[in-house]
Amino acid sequence: MLDPGAVDRVFHALADPTRRALVERLGRGPASVKELAAPLPMSLAAVVQHVQVLEQSGVIRTEKIGRVRSCRLDPTGLDVAGRWIAERRALWERRLDRLGDLLAEPDSPCEQRAQPHDPNTTEEQS
Amino acid sequence: MLDPGAVDRVFHALADPTRRALVERLGRGPASVKELAAPLPMSLAAVVQHVQVLEQSGVIRTEKIGRVRSCRLDPTGLDVAGRWIAERRALWERRLDRLGDLLAEPDSPCEQRAQPHDPNTTEEQS
DNA sequence: CAAATACTAAAGTTTTAACTTTACTTTCTG
DNA sequence: CAGAAAGTAAAGTTAAAACTTTAGTATTTG
Numbered sequence: 001m002l003d004p005g006a007v008d009r010v011f012h013a014l015a016d017p018t019r020r021a022l023v024e025r026l027g028r029g030p031a032s033v034k035e036l037a038a039p040l041p042m043s044l045a046a047v048v049q050h051v052q053v054l055e056q057s058g059v060i061r062t063e064k065i066g067r068v069r070s071c072r073l074d075p076t077g078l079d080v081a082g083r084w085i086a087e088r089r090a091l092w093e094r095r096l097d098r099l100g101d102l103l104a105e106p107d108s109p110c111e112q113r114a115q116p117h118d119p120n121t122t123e124e125q126s
Numbered sequence: 127m128l129d130p131g132a133v134d135r136v137f138h139a140l141a142d143p144t145r146r147a148l149v150e151r152l153g154r155g156p157a158s159v160k161e162l163a164a165p166l167p168m169s170l171a172a173v174v175q176h177v178q179v180l181e182q183s184g185v186i187r188t189e190k191i192g193r194v195r196s197c198r199l200d201p202t203g204l205d206v207a208g209r210w211i212a213e214r215r216a217l218w219e220r221r222l223d224r225l226g227d228l229l230a231e232p233d234s235p236c237e238q239r240a241q242p243h244d245p246n247t248t249e250e251q252s
Numbered sequence: 253c254a255a256a257t258a259c260t261a262a263a264g265t266t267t268t269a270a271c272t273t274t275a276c277t278t279t280c281t282g
Numbered sequence: 283c284a285g286a287a288a289g290t291a292a293a294g295t296t297a298a299a300a301c302t303t304t305a306g307t308a309t310t311t312g
Contacts (some may be wrong), residue, residue, distance in 0.1 A: 049300080
């Protein structure tokens with residue numbers, strides 16, 4: 001259920017702004033490494049390295065045809081990151097639900113510090 | 127629409143495995159910095175620094191009461207990352223849809239090049 | 253076939269980030 | 283009130299990443 005190594009690789013891949021720019025570009029369709037490098041202020045070799053990181057993390061897929069390596073998005077990688085995030089958010093919401101239950105329960109068997117508490121104040125956080 | 131600075135901060139924050147571990151821990155409920163540090167093989171000061179990165183990225187919120195700083199998850203940060211990912215995935219799917227349309231069309235005026243090689247740009251020489 | 257193209261591999265440099273140590277502040281607790 | 287507890291701030295150290303340069307290898311193209 002979500003290989004920790006895969007999670008690590010994909011979040012590391014997405015942490016770099018250049019690599020996110022590559023992903024955004026590839027969202028508009030496949031491109032060669034040369035095309036990816038064109039708008040970027042760095043050497044082709046640097047872009048090749050970024051492409052390798054993205055591929056190893058499963059965020060993109062590449063295929064070499066002749067002397068051109070064509071790159072395109074692969075949803076597998078983004079799914080790993082998306083699922084990790086969704087899981088954390090789900091946990092957070094479950095907790096809020098349970099908290100809501102406790103507050104709704106007028107007579108909970110919960111051994112809380114029974115603070116004298118103004119019944120008018122609503123404790124809320126946004 | 128998704129401040130690039132915010133995206134950068136949150137993906138940088140989530141790139142570190144220790145920080146993701148902190149987020150996972152906080153998914154099970156709030157905790158002090160000391161409690162967060164307990165299971166980790168590093169100094170308290172290091173954990174404080176991680177907590178600061180997480181807070182500045184909007185992934186967690188903290189509040190200091192007396193001498194203890196209490197930390198809890200804040201969905202705002204994860205939302206930023208989640209939305210960025212969802213947008214890329216949406217683009218990818220729209221593209222597949224269009225491709226499907228083209229393939230379904232038996233008599234399409236198929237433009238060969240999906241990303242037209244810009245006729246204006248002269249091929250670069252190095 | 254010679255030159256150009258599009259990478260690729262390896263090594264070195266530089267920047268960034270993580271982590272430590274030390275010293276200090278503030279807030280409890282006995 | 284003395285000392286412990288829980289951070290915090292700053293500086294230094296170390297390790298990881300990003301990027302460059304150089305020197306290649308296949309693969310077209312004229």
